[in-house]
Amino acid sequence: MSRTTPTPSVVDAQRRSAALEQRIGADPHAFRVLTGDRPTGPLHLGHYVGTLANRVRLQRAGVEVFVVIADYQVITDRDVAGDVRGHVRELLLDHLAAGLVPRTSPGAHDTGATVFTHSAVPALNQLMLPFLSLVTVAELQRNPTVKAEAAASSRRGTSGLLLTYPVHQAADVLFCGANLVPVGQDQLPHLELTRSIARRFNERYGAGREVFAEPEALLSAAPLLLGTDGEKMSKSRGNAVALRADEDETARLYRSAKTDADRRITYDPVHRPEVASLLLTAALCTGTSPEAVAERIGDGGAAVLKATVVEAVNEHLRPLRRRRRELARDDAHLRAVLAAGNEHANAVADRTLATVQEAMGLGG
Template identity: 65%
Template sequence: MTTDLPVSPAVRRSAELEAQLAGDPGRFRVLTGDRPTGALHLGHYFGTLHNRVRLQDLGVDVFVLIADYQVLTDRDVAERLTEHVEGLLLDYLAIGIDPARATVFNHSAVPALNQLLLPFLSLVSVAELGRNPTVKDEIAHSRQSAVSGLMYTYPVHQAADILFCKGNLVPVGQDQLPHLEITRTVARRFNERYGNVFPEPDALLSAAPLLLGTDATKMSKSRGNSIALGADADETARLIKGATTDAERHITYEPERRPGVSSLVLLAALCLDRDPHAVAEEIGNGGAAGLKRTVTEAVNAAMAPIRARRAEYAQDMGYVRGVLRAGNERANAVAEATLMEVREAMGMFR
């Protein structure tokens, strides 16, 4: 006898949204993005970046935010900011983000977006911000002895990011649902208080599998355990060669029992577009050496065209910076129109 596992409302709603995307992608506007704190890596690619290109290619209006102001939520200064912003731009272009179909912009260049933070903060209580589990987790893992007030306002700033363009769909992982719920709360309370201005955005849950870092812990830019999209073939081979495995020679795909080995198998499978169990079975008794050889060849083959495009774009940084300028111009026009609508709804319009 088998019993079906219960499906959460968020998962069920996400499945409904996927069906709607296939039928009418033009009715959706997506807001997504990254903090410019370091190089994007393979975890980002298979976790979020690949999906952005998919949505763009479906015909969804995609806004990609480079969240430079939010770098300051958990650190004292934004170090090497220009370098990191330009690195993100190169990665976005290399993976297939098309400036003709997507809007790439950065926080600090869109004043009207950030001005929405003020009325939005009036719609949530300090207690609600303090209870946000994502904020609590970020504070617990902060590198600072005391966090700034910006950390507490982070979910509301994120609401401004999404609502300034009236985004109605946000690709997220399960851990980011509390942030999106704050956005939905802000939109709902604003509409109740001042009139219908904002959509209540839906979560499009990611089905992307979790890739671990080369040390078999969470892949992270700050932990030095990731393989950057901009890494060359030799650097990739070196990092994979040093990855954590285990003492068992026969390779299997068992994520719970063999996390390091299984994450490497999964990485190869994603690059090869194959089932991880089949990849593991093919490696068989090849041991760690055979596994790492397979992974290295798969990653380098899959990333070769992305690396080639990245290198080509890097030869014309004037064009790359122009992409951001054009994106900022569009984002500014959208944000200013939204802010004017907000002021009018609040009785502040002059």
């Protein structure tokens, strides 16, 4: 929640993102978005604010949306995959409940979002081989996500899959011709490597033509919400309200949220980050400002602040949770959505791989 001065590269990305938003408003059909998640657990309120709501917004604006459920990437930084199949189902439910309209047939005329899994699209994963030839080990090791995860897993060493994680993400973006990728500031290095791979492939194999367009970053304007313990909101820390949580569980989590000893509630992200995050949560859920929420609470203290947040979150998520329960009763529909997305993604990936092999002079 601290206020830091953005780097020049981030400022430049913010400027380009603002221009992209204007272009999206003028011609949304000119854009295709690739975005996605790893199925490692339930999505939470931070995901909804930071990514899900934006995906729904872009689709409603007329942008074509591809959502990858990155099941192969679950094992990049862990020894056991866990209940991946169950988590895939939960992710799909979260997206549909949030308002994403899915593709229901593989045909090009279907304008729904293409939701697919890595493991169901072999041609996508086969693109990793030529793409890996276009990057150096040093470039992969410099990637911030790889460095952070490698440090966290230093006791057992860095897996080869973790090292190639940025290239796998590049394949996700490039296989479907996505020209727009919603990212946070920490993901800008990933997208820059994707742009480098596209450029290098064109230079080496394009013979004067553009095989891959260089995708643009659409920086998320969503603010960061802290977990109830004051740390980064995380699936694994148990400090976040899952979208599938009921109202009682939501209340229990926020009653235990970290605050401070000052009874007067004020919005001060620098000096009171935990209180500020709770105020921001209530503000986002009620469509007002955190300052206005703080003013309304006044000297009510932490108890009133937490009660305010609980009411705001439960009221805001009530329609989503109701839709989620309804969707969860229809397994056949969920399977059909994923089957249609996988089939369409396969058709797109097969065409891309054929184009790549032709450009490289491979195949019969």
